[in-house]
Amino acid sequence: MASVTSLSDSVQQQLASALSATLPEAAGADPLLRRSDRADYQANGILALAKKAGTNPRELAGQVVSRVATGDELIKEVEVSGPGFLNITVSDRAIVANLAARSADGERLGVPYAEAPGTTVIDYAQPNVAKEMHVGHLRSAVIGDAVVQILEFTGEKVVRRHHIGDWGTQFGMLIQYLDEHPGELDHKGGDGVSGEEAMSNLDRLYKAARKLFDADEEFKTRARRRVVDLQAGEPRTLATWQRFVDESKIYFFSVFEKLDMEVRDEDIVGESGYNDMLHETCRLLEESGVAVRSEGALCVFFDDVKGPDGNPVPLIVQKSDGGFGYAATDLSAIRDRVFHHKADTLLYVVDARQALHFRMVFETARRAGWLNESVTAHQLAFGTILGKDGKPFKTRAGETVKLEGLLDEAVDRATAVVREKAGKVGLSEDEIVENGRYVGVGAVKYADLSTSAVRDYKFDLDQMVSLNGDTSVYLQYAYARIRSILRKAGEARPAAHPELELAPAERALGLHLDQFGETLREIAGSYEPHKLAAYLYQLASALTTFYDQCPVLKADTPEQTENRLFLIDLTARTLHRGMALLGIRTPERL
């Protein structure tokens, strides 16, 4: 099936050609079409073009109007308004015909692929080995997953990278401790260790190792030696290190599963994965003069990065003791992603508090020539999750909040909400449990995805599972309600009736459905999934108005009923697809 040109794109093209026929120097100029309350669209671009050409804007607008073909095909009416705007109304027939073409396009709903898709490597969902995941990791996972889904839908080649923290000096202490207490990571119940048990094992071990490290000088020395062994790739040390990684992965996967999110083992390439590249990265930076030795350390300096004392704060690529840190790994990862994976875009879904690190790393890579105009890197920085009190989210004891507990609580609350209505819908206990899970996890994801990522937001479960307002469960109910009407009407896909006149609420719904592809196109360029959430919420709101004003099963004629069924069917499929792109399920019955 074929992709569908949106009504707004078609109108835009017609205006642009009328415009360039009227004013040849305006060829290729953008008529700046926007949705409008006065008509379907308003074009605001003529004003500026007329000024530039030294002609009267209203006159120019009038000439453009006289060149636009009007009728039933597409543009029904176009008129000059105000100082030189155009108000455009499209025909009912064009709306329904456009939607019918979308409906015929199966799963893609007429959404075109990007014209020139590229390769994006996206770095997201990157917890740390032997450490509990926190709410920041939740944000990275949820936002990153949505961006992956949206980019893949537009045809972009996406390489996923989970840059887990699995390397560094802290492993010396852990490895040494485990070698001295070999039973500590054994699983009591045999092989089938749960994620929770894995994490509590690791946590206990971490605390014990830390305690010994701080108290016992000789242990400290032994631990430091193991760091050297690890970096040298000494086999026994590596084997012990691997146990930490494996145990942590059991835990990570259990959390990702709870999040209802696919993470593939082969996409987990942690900091250790770049170990072999570190020396070469440093050599390249030093030989090109991008990095210089300063007090023994290999450093990159920036004019605009200074400490409180006014002295420059460099990016340290290699410490004076020869050790490599976070920056060396990230610079090596850039080389791998650009030269091996042939990426043209690198994305990093990481906490805004790491913005300076990434700014310095990206600038260093630019100076080295690894990044340039055609190979770019962006941090999709996200803000902090706050508690209800507006302070960073902590438990009462001041500890960071455990992710699993949070998800469990969301699911509990959601299950209660689902249960309340379950009788009316006739849900079985299994369905209640399954829906509770999809509604609860969806609530958490949607809350995260419905505000701009850089903003902090309050984690408020009551609000998140509320049936009214901008929540996932509101959208999920909108979907389920349509599905229930369609089931009542019989499962055959309803046909469109372009010959019918549309009510205002039908037009509004139809014009919004038409914008799906454009919304995705915009997001694929700006990496702002919250705009998809906003789109879907507006879609559900347009649907609510439609229900209020347009009886479906009791419409005036059978054709009108079928056309309305057709409209809500396409709405349901658009909701379903859009929510799936956000990583949220839409149960059939709720």
Ligand SMILES: NC(=[NH2+])NCCC[C@H](N)C(=O)O
């Ligand atoms: N390439 C990167 N540095 N990615 C981000 C890694 C995030 C890091 N593991 C953390 O927990 O903060």
